[in-house]
Amino acid sequence: MENTIEKIKQEALKEIENINSLKTLDEVKNKYLSRNSELNNLKKSLKDLPNDKKPVIGSLLNKVSAELNSLIEQKFSVFYEKELNEKLLKEKIDITKDASYIPLGNVHPLTKTVNEIVEIFNLLGFSLIESELSPEVEVEKFNFDLLNFPIEHPAKDMQDTFYCKSAKNVVLRSQTSNAQVRQMISSKPPIKIISPGRVYRNESVSARKNNLFHQIEGLYVDKNVTMAQLKGVLNEFIRLYFGSSRPTRYRSSFFPFTEPSVEIDVQCIMCKGKGCPVCSNTGWLEILGAGMVDPNVLEAVDIDPNVYSGFAFGMGVERLTMLKYAIDDIRLFFNNDERFLKQF
Numbered sequence: 001m002e003n004t005i006e007k008i009k010q011e012a013l014k015e016i017e018n019i020n021s022l023k024t025l026d027e028v029k030n031k032y033l034s035r036n037s038e039l040n041n042l043k044k045s046l047k048d049l050p051n052d053k054k055p056v057i058g059s060l061l062n063k064v065s066a067e068l069n070s071l072i073e074q075k076f077s078v079f080y081e082k083e084l085n086e087k088l089l090k091e092k093i094d095i096t097k098d099a100s101y102i103p104l105g106n107v108h109p110l111t112k113t114v115n116e117i118v119e120i121f122n123l124l125g126f127s128l129i130e131s132e133l134s135p136e137v138e139v140e141k142f143n144f145d146l147l148n149f150p151i152e153h154p155a156k157d158m159q160d161t162f163y164c165k166s167a168k169n170v171v172l173r174s175q176t177s178n179a180q181v182r183q184m185i186s187s188k189p190p191i192k193i194i195s196p197g198r199v200y201r202n203e204s205v206s207a208r209k210n211n212l213f214h215q216i217e218g219l220y221v222d223k224n225v226t227m228a229q230l231k232g233v234l235n236e237f238i239r240l241y242f243g244s245s246r247p248t249r250y251r252s253s254f255f256p257f258t259e260p261s262v263e264i265d266v267q268c269i270m271c272k273g274k275g276c277p278v279c280s281n282t283g284w285l286e287i288l289g290a291g292m293v294d295p296n297v298l299e300a301v302d303i304d305p306n307v308y309s310g311f312a313f314g315m316g317v318e319r320l321t322m323l324k325y326a327i328d329d330i331r332l333f334f335n336n337d338e339r340f341l342k343q344f
């Protein structure tokens with residue numbers, strides 16, 4: 001027994017000598033001093049020894065354990081300090097370095113406009129639609145058919161649509177009006193929602209037009225909703241959005257899903273109405289389309305047009321931003337030029 005203990009001790013001394021990190025120290029400590037160590041197993045078997053041997057072997061075992069433990073502790077303080085110093089050196093912070101330049105991003109002007117408009121309509125009692133009711137990749141049924149676009153009708157060409165090659169009837173939505181239909185299918189009146197999002201049209205890109213742009217759709221359906229309320233809401237929106245009053249005009253228009261329909265123009269801020277390339281020399285820029293929801297649309301989503309009426313509108317976010325800040329080229333919003341974006 002004494003020999004076995006001595007052998008273990010010699011082995012342990014050699015391993016302790018070779019410890020070179022806290023990690024190896026842990027391994028050695030575990031091997032020789034843990035509950036499952038050989039020395040501890042020997043302690044457990046003391047009870048099987050003859051009575052006169054018990055105290056001798058017992059105290060030898062305790063002595064060796066204590067000796068090994070104290071050697072390991074010594075090693076610990078050496079390596080603990082060494083590793084701590086290495087760590088501190090590696091994580092040293094250079095407090096003399098210049099910290100004055102912290103490049104901060106800011107909110108994109110289009111996002112800023114959307115946030116502002118959403119806030120205005122919240123004030124007017126409209127709430128934001130769930131995003132799953134406003135998908136950008138859409139089936140024709142929601143982008144056109146349920147909005148009273150006659151199937152195979154040139155009206156669909158009004159909004160040069162991107163069709164998906166591999167999936168039949170799938171389009172990149174050409175308008176946020178798909179959200180109207182989805183909302184009316186998922187809940188019944190009173191409905192008073194707005195829904196901002198991206199839309200796509202296959203148009204040639206110019207200072208006025210991009211083939212990706214943003215719209216905000218609004219829909220109010222309830223009993224006794226009138227055109228006068230539509231005008232009241234949109235006039236209030238224009239007043240709150242532009243701050244001071246801006247020359248504005250209503251023009252009668254046509255959309256398959258509203259009847260009657262109007263478009264609202266705001267005087268071009270670039271030329272103050274005199275005519276310039278941005279407004280195609282008309283002095284006006286169209287900011288939104290609107291109208292009373294066509295009874296056919298209500299019927300198609302199972303809302304009784306004899307009981308309910310509604311109005312809808314869809315506004316162009318880029319145009320509204322251009323008109324507020326006198327930005328004369330829509331492409332600036334998409335170029336990610338820091339000199340432009342920094343100004344907002």
Ligand code: PHE
Binds near residue numbers: 174175289
């Ligand atoms: N969706 C129409 C467009 O993109 C705008 C609109 C929305 C018109 C709602 C009337 C009602 O041109």
